[in-house]
Amino acid sequence: MTTLPYEIVVGLEVHTQLKTRTKMFCSCPNRYGAEPNTLTCPVCTGQPGALPVANRQAFTLAMRVGLALNAQIARATKFDRKNYFYPDLPKGYQISQFDQPITADGFLALASGKKIGIVRAHLEEDAGKSSHMESGAGSLVDLNRCGVPLLEIVSAPDLRSSAEAIEYLDSLKLLLRHMEASDCDMEKGSLRCDVNVSIRPHGATEYGQRVEIKNLNSFRSVGRAIEAEAARHHALQLSGGTVEGETRLWDDEKAVTRLMRKKEASQDYRYFPDPDLPPHHISEEWIDDVRNTLPELPVARHARYRRDFGLNDYDATLLVHDKQVAMYFEDCAALSGDAKAAANWIGAELFGWMNETKQSVEASGITPARLAALIKLQKDGTLNVPSARKLFAAMIGNADDPAALVVSLSLGQVNDRGAILEIVRKALLANPKAVEDLRAGKQKAAGAIVGFVMKESQGRANPAMVNELIAELLPTL
Numbered sequence: 337m338t339t340l341p342y343e344i345v346v347g348l349e350v351h352t353q354l355k356t357r358t359k360m361f362c363s364c365p366n367r368y369g370a371e372p373n374t375l376t377c378p379v380c381t382g383q384p385g386a387l388p389v390a391n392r393q394a395f396t397l398a399m400r401v402g403l404a405l406n407a408q409i410a411r412a413t414k415f416d417r418k419n420y421f422y423p424d425l426p427k428g429y430q431i432s433q434f435d436q437p438i439t440a441d442g443f444l445a446l447a448s449g450k451k452i453g454i455v456r457a458h459l460e461e462d463a464g465k466s467s468h469m470e471s472g473a474g475s476l477v478d479l480n481r482c483g484v485p486l487l488e489i490v491s492a493p494d495l496r497s498s499a500e501a502i503e504y505l506d507s508l509k510l511l512l513r514h515m516e517a518s519d520c521d522m523e524k525g526s527l528r529c530d531v532n533v534s535i536r537p538h539g540a541t542e543y544g545q546r547v548e549i550k551n552l553n554s555f556r557s558v559g560r561a562i563e564a565e566a567a568r569h570h571a572l573q574l575s576g577g578t579v580e581g582e583t584r585l586w587d588d589e590k591a592v593t594r595l596m597r598k599k600e601a602s603q604d605y606r607y608f609p610d611p612d613l614p615p616h617h618i619s620e621e622w623i624d625d626v627r628n629t630l631p632e633l634p635v636a637r638h639a640r641y642r643r644d645f646g647l648n649d650y651d652a653t654l655l656v657h658d659k660q661v662a663m664y665f666e667d668c669a670a671l672s673g674d675a676k677a678a679a680n681w682i683g684a685e686l687f688g689w690m691n692e693t694k695q696s697v698e699a700s701g702i703t704p705a706r707l708a709a710l711i712k713l714q715k716d717g718t719l720n721v722p723s724a725r726k727l728f729a730a731m732i733g734n735a736d737d738p739a740a741l742v743v744s745l746s747l748g749q750v751n752d753r754g755a756i757l758e759i760v761r762k763a764l765l766a767n768p769k770a771v772e773d774l775r776a777g778k779q780k781a782a783g784a785i786v787g788f789v790m791k792e793s794q795g796r797a798n799p800a801m802v803n804e805l806i807a808e809l810l811p812t813l
Contacts, residue, residue: 342535344566345543346495348558350508351488352518353462353526354397360461360485361388361431361613368524372478380461380483382427387612390415394485395618397517398438398459399626401487404515404633405454407442409623414615415459419606424464424477432460432488434607438618444491444507445635452504453492462486465525481525487517493532493543498559505529505555510634514659522553529558533565534579544569545579549593551586561586565593637662645675654683661687664697664704671708674715681707685728701733709738722795723747748796753805756789756797760805763788774810782806 356366362379378386399409416434437458443451462484467476489508495501509520509527520527529552534544547569549561569579584593609615632640634656641652655665665682669675686707689700710731714724719742730741742748763785764771773781782803789802 340566342566342570343538343540344495344497344562345493345534345536345546346497346501346562347493347532347546348491348495348501348504349488349530349532349548350491350505351462351486351528351530352512352520354394354485354487355516355518356391356393356397356485358391358393359483360391360394360459361483364483366484368526370480372476372480375480376482381479382482388431388610390613390616391485394459394487395438395616396622396626397485397515398457398487399618399623400515400630401489401512401517402439402442402457403623403627403630404511405439405442405444405457405489407439407454407457409439409618410436411620412436412615412617413438415610415613416607417610418460420604422463422466423475424466424479424482426464426479426482430460430463431610431613433458436615444504444511446500446503446507450494450500452494455490455492457487457489460486460488493534493546498562501531501562502555502559505558507634510657514631514634514637516631516659528552531558531561531565533562533569535566535569535573545581547579547581547593548583549586550583550596553588557586557588560588560591561593564591568593645669645679647675647679651676651679651683654687655679660697667704668707668711671705672711674711677711677715678707681711681728685725689732701735702728702731706731706738713738713742717798718742718748720796720799722790726795746794746796753801756793756801757805757809759789759792759797760785760802760809762792764806764809771810774806 353366358364359366359380362377364375364377364380367375379388402409413433413436415431417429418432418434419429421428437456439458440454440456442454442457444454445451462481464477464479464482467478469475491504495504512518512520512527518526522528531549531552532546533549534546536542536544547565549565552558552561565584572579580598582598583596585596586593638652638656641647641655642649645652647655655662661682665675665678668678668682672678686697686700686702689695690697693699707728710719710724710727713719713727714721718739719727723742726745727738727741727747730745731738734741736744766788767784770781770784774785785806786799786802789797790799
């Protein structure tokens with residue numbers, strides 16, 4: 337890997353929509369995909385005289401995330417008005433938290449053991465969404481997203497490469513999902529990220545001038561934007577120019593950043609306490625209740641899978657990456673009595689189907705109980721590996737009992753020694769070159785014989801018996 341002539345310094349601001357039933361300050365449903373401007377009310381559209389009321393569930397989810405990030409929970413917190421104008425912000429200000437965030441001073445540990453500092457995580461409301469018409473005739477505004485609760489998680493400038501930034505984001509996304517705080521779907525806008533980038537000479541302790549990059553819609557874009565912006569800073573310095581504090585947009589197609597506006601400071605937003613919302617006091621009892629009901633952290637789940645189920649690091653990491661899949665695995669492992677087989681079937685066949693079809697576990701129709709039944713059929717000798725895979729494919733979208741499908745599709749393993757003996761004898765006679773190679777000690781040649789037998793038996797012959805009979809008949813030819 338080529339060493340860059342400078343050190344990259346990165347801090348991330350992650351905005352994640354919280355999975356509450358209603359919006360942050362009103363009773364409108366917090367739901368994605370409704371017809372534009374149908375999930376609104378006087379509060380979230382900023383009508384005169386409408387009064388906000390804070391969502392308790394949002395507080396609970398924010399505390400859950402804060403505790404998972406090893407952060408401190410504020411005993412007193414308040415909301416402030418952040419003043420700026422956008423067409424999709426009807427009030428002309430955003431209700432956010434400025435100097436008293438709900439949680440601060442935490443960290444997220446990466447797989448390497450490096451701890452990335454969490455400066456703060458604060459609650460705020462989302463803005464609406466503007467859609468710009470391709471014809472250039474104008475823009476459309478959907479206010480359904482106005483008032484949706486956001487948790488903004490601000491990291492310290494502890495990241496030193498694009499790869500490290502992506503690892504941090506992936507770990508944070510995993511944690512948020514395991515905490516059941518957010519679905520983190522970037523395509524739906526429920527996870528968004530702004531990147532702060534600067535560079536400095538290797539060994540320096542002072543930070544360079546940072547630039548914020550917006551409009552990043554994937555982790556891949558985050559990585560590319562960091563590298564492109566760092567290179568722009570270096571080129572500016574080499575040419576005698578100066579890096580200025582700016583907010584820039586990422587152009588993914590051209591792989592460059594473009595100026596959006598000069599960087600604002602906090603005074604530009606004219607923060608002041610929201611007069612319609614009183615300060616909030618968080619009791620020790622409430623914090624303890626949240627702490628006592630925390631879901632299992634991804635790191636702890638990974639360690640448990642290694643320890644209790646005997647899985648290797650790869651399988652444990654694969655399963656833990658999606659909480660829904662992890663719970664599916666645990667149910668299947670318990671029902672089948674074979675955690676390793678459950679992990680193998682999920683990691684190979686089920687993930688293969690999900691990746692190919694872009695559908696969820698539930699959409700397959702293969703419940704943990706049905707996959708466990710397949711595993712048991714394979715373990716008791718009813719199915720060999722090829723037949724088990726055929727059964728798996730047949731079970732997708734089919735609610736029939738797996739054992740009944742084995743019968744109706746004639747998938748049962750052939751264990752009749754006499755029947756297999758005849759097929760093996762036929763295979764040996766049909767493959768004289770493979771027989772000659774086997775006699776010469778070339779064990780790989782057995783593959784041709786086994787392949788012939790499996791084809792003749794439609795994949796149903798007992799593989800162990802096939803190999804046993806090949807060894808038994810070979811000296812007789």
